[in-house]
Amino acid sequence: MENKKGAGMKLNLNLNLTKKNIPILSSIGIFLLLYVVGGLFFNGFFSIGVFSNLFYDNAFLGVLAVGMTLVIISGGIDLSVGSVIGFTCTFIAYLVEVKQMNPVLAMFLSLVIGTTAGTLMGFLIHNFKLPAFLVTLVGMFLFRGLAYQVSLESIPIRNELFLEMSQVGLFEYNGRTLFPMASLIFIFMVMLGVYMSHFRKFGRNIYAIGGSEPSAVLMGLPVGRTKIMVYAFSGFCSALGGIVYTFYLQSGYALAGVGMELNVIAAVVIGGTLLTGGAGFIEGTLVGVLILGLIDTILNFYGQLSSWWFRIFIGLLLFLFILLQTWLTRSNIFLKYAMKQQQKRNDAAKGLQETSQHS
Amino acid sequence: MFKNENVRKLLWPAVALLVILLFNVFFTENFLNIEVKDGHLFGSLIDILNRGAPVLIISIGMTLVYATGGIDLSVGSVIAISGAVAAQLIRPGYIHGILEYPDPPTSLFVVIGVPLLICAIAGAWNGVLVAFVGIQPIIATLILMVAGRGIAQLVTEGQIPVFIHEPFQFLGGGFLMGVPFPVIVSILLIAAVYFLTRRTSLGLFIESSGGNPIASRYMGIKSRLIVLSTYVFCALCAGLAGLIICSDIKAADANNAGLFLELDAIAAVIIGGTMWGGRFTLAGSVIGALIIQSITTTILAFGIPPEVTLVFKALVIIIVSLIQSEGIQDAINTWKTKRAQA
Numbered sequence: 129m130e131n132k133k134g135a136g137m138k139l140n141l142n143l144n145l146t147k148k149n150i151p152i153l154s155s156i157g158i159f160l161l162l163y164v165v166g167g168l169f170f171n172g173f174f175s176i177g178v179f180s181n182l183f184y185d186n187a188f189l190g191v192l193a194v195g196m197t198l199v200i201i202s203g204g205i206d207l208s209v210g211s212v213i214g215f216t217c218t219f220i221a222y223l224v225e226v227k228q229m230n231p232v233l234a235m236f237l238s239l240v241i242g243t244t245a246g247t248l249m250g251f252l253i254h255n256f257k258l259p260a261f262l263v264t265l266v267g268m269f270l271f272r273g274l275a276y277q278v279s280l281e282s283i284p285i286r287n288e289l290f291l292e293m294s295q296v297g298l299f300e301y302n303g304r305t306l307f308p309m310a311s312l313i314f315i316f317m318v319m320l321g322v323y324m325s326h327f328r329k330f331g332r333n334i335y336a337i338g339g340s341e342p343s344a345v346l347m348g349l350p351v352g353r354t355k356i357m358v359y360a361f362s363g364f365c366s367a368l369g370g371i372v373y374t375f376y377l378q379s380g381y382a383l384a385g386v387g388m389e390l391n392v393i394a395a396v397v398i399g400g401t402l403l404t405g406g407a408g409f410i411e412g413t414l415v416g417v418l419i420l421g422l423i424d425t426i427l428n429f430y431g432q433l434s435s436w437w438f439r440i441f442i443g444l445l446l447f448l449f450i451l452l453q454t455w456l457t458r459s460n461i462f463l464k465y466a467m468k469q470q471q472k473r474n475d476a477a478k479g480l481q482e483t484s485q486h487s
Numbered sequence: 488m489f490k491n492e493n494v495r496k497l498l499w500p501a502v503a504l505l506v507i508l509l510f511n512v513f514f515t516e517n518f519l520n521i522e523v524k525d526g527h528l529f530g531s532l533i534d535i536l537n538r539g540a541p542v543l544i545i546s547i548g549m550t551l552v553y554a555t556g557g558i559d560l561s562v563g564s565v566i567a568i569s570g571a572v573a574a575q576l577i578r579p580g581y582i583h584g585i586l587e588y589p590d591p592p593t594s595l596f597v598v599i600g601v602p603l604l605i606c607a608i609a610g611a612w613n614g615v616l617v618a619f620v621g622i623q624p625i626i627a628t629l630i631l632m633v634a635g636r637g638i639a640q641l642v643t644e645g646q647i648p649v650f651i652h653e654p655f656q657f658l659g660g661g662f663l664m665g666v667p668f669p670v671i672v673s674i675l676l677i678a679a680v681y682f683l684t685r686r687t688s689l690g691l692f693i694e695s696s697g698g699n700p701i702a703s704r705y706m707g708i709k710s711r712l713i714v715l716s717t718y719v720f721c722a723l724c725a726g727l728a729g730l731i732i733c734s735d736i737k738a739a740d741a742n743n744a745g746l747f748l749e750l751d752a753i754a755a756v757i758i759g760g761t762m763w764g765g766r767f768t769l770a771g772s773v774i775g776a777l778i779i780q781s782i783t784t785t786i787l788a789f790g791i792p793p794e795v796t797l798v799f800k801a802l803v804i805i806i807v808s809l810i811q812s813e814g815i816q817d818a819i820n821t822w823k824t825k826r827a828q829a
Binding site: 205252255257258259262263265266267268270273274276277280382386387390391397404434436437438439440442443444446447450 | 627805808815
């Protein structure tokens with residue numbers, strides 16, 4: 129009896145490991161395919177400028193996606209991210225231009241607001257057992273409304289310090305700044321996400337909660353604290369994404385980021401994170417964001433297809449990946465594989481036992 | 488008092504609606520006035536019903552989906568699709584710069600029938616993904632939410648076709664016996680759905696499919712088919728709402744038609760007290776939709792920018808769902824027992 133239970137647990141572990149790997153591998157495959165196809169069809173596609181722009185144009189998406197990945201791995205969802213972007217944009221522009229505040233202070237304030245809002249949402253989700261999509265939906269309403277409250281009109285930012293900050297880059301090439309501030313923040317957040325999810329207790333707890341919350345409670349993990357922190361981190365990422373978006377737009381506009389939450393979720397899913405929670409990688413999300421960016425770049429290079437094709441392509445890609453995920457979770461290919469591995473291990477263990485008994 | 492569970496559930500939403508209306512009676516001028524101009528009814532109350540008709544219609548469809556343990560995020564995009572298709576049918580050459588209408592003008596039957604058919608297909612797509620493929624509803628309908636607006640823009644090629652079509656305009660802007668036609672449409676729809684779900688066993692089937700799909704299947708209920716049909720019905724409702732909006736503004740705006748409307752509908756259903764996967768209440772959703780619309784109208788009457796209504800809607804939703812949440816209910820119950828012991 130005892131033996132059987134142990135075998136089952138190990139088997140699950142094995143299954144998850146394989147289930148995790150297939151989607152991320154297919155995402156990388158799609159990324160390479162798109163990149164090569166784009167390069168073969170269009171001149172100048174392989175240039176460093178295009179590659180740098182991939183990180184620049186999608187920086188805000190990437191920053192949001194890091195937070196969203198952790199939320200989805202924990203088994204939740206955060207629909208408020210797009211609105212927080214809109215709010216942060218307008219808020220910073222308003223403070224800097226209308227109130228003449230120091231941009232650094234304005235950014236700091238907006239980060240504080242984003243994190244506080246995330247914490248509050250996490251608190252409501254965990255302590256009152258409200259569904260995550262409902263609470264974050266309310267957050268979505270609230271921040272969009274607050275953004276309008278701050279300013280109904282677009283505010284251009286002319287503050288010199290702010291513009292200088294947005295122009296700081298990694299290096300210059302042919303008179304152009306490559307990897308400017310926005311993309312550096314993006315890359316830093318991805319690295320931070322990787323570090324937290326793989327090398328910190330916090331990350332491991334997130335995976336455990338996403339895999340099975342009751343088990344995580346029984347294991348004595350700090351479920352409540354972790355869940356609240358995940359939403360707080362997502363709120364922080366949203367505010368930071370808003371800052372990056374403000375760098376990008378150089379203005380504040382209350383309608384910024386409408387529908388962004390869907391692009392972010394699409395990027396996370398295409399990056400191979402399982403929507404049921406418990407499995408996924410920040411690295412995959414990076415690939416997912418870059419795939420969305422590549423589609424956009426290819427459409428731009430082609431020039432004849434309009435923006436709505438972007439939505440349709442994303443929808444299609446999302447559909448394919450979700451189908452892949454569903455098939456992976458349902459099909460028993462990996463179960464069989466894992467059982468075989470387990471059998472081998474059991475046999476080996478038996479052999480070892482027998483030899484030890486003989487001696 | 489209020490022993491009946493159904494009545495008790497409706498109490499808080501009804502009180503909330505009354506409070507909002509009372510607030511208006513005191514602070515908005517001529518709120519209760521209903522005038523008859525040219526044989527048409529006018530007034531703030533009529534306006535709430537008229538402007539609220541699309542939200543009301545969608546929230547009826549959403550109620551059924553919500554009761555099966557699902558959610559339909561794609562209604563906003565379906566609204567955009569149905570409006571775009573209708574406008575395209577009325578004025579096929581508009582996007583290519585041909586301003587003439589086809590001769591004879593497109594028949595009303597086609598203008599209403601074809602968009603609804605397309606919406607039904609969209610709903611079937613959602614339903615198949617949820618019920619047969621087994622994808623979580625939030626995600627399955629997310630796909631159409633992302634792609635649907637793109638499809639609508641594809642139909643109108645990113646333009647906003649404007650049109651004149653007398654019979655079709657009646658749907659959104661007409662009056663029948665003095666009452667705005669959208670109001671009549673929504674009342675008829677509510678009556679039909681009430682009859683179908685509460686006077687036949689269909690309603691119970693939907694609730695049991697939401698409560699426990701596997702047990703329902705063992706009982707002989709075709710729960711997958713029922714879930715599928717709720718999604719088709721919800722998309723049809725969205726399509727109808729889209730036609731009303733499109734016919735009211737005499738144009739199809741693929742970018743903005745129905746934007747955020749899915750949230751209004753979900754809010755209306757939640758405020759009304761329908762359970763996620765379980766008992767649903769049509770009356771509750773109707774009250775919920777009226778609450779949402781009254782908030783919007785109130786704020787407009789106060790001259791606050793309409794966009795800011797989102798803040799108030801958010802606050803109302805979170806307060807109502809907090810009152811209904813387990814945590815608060817537990818706290819109230821323990822407080823009650825403690826008081827009884829003391």
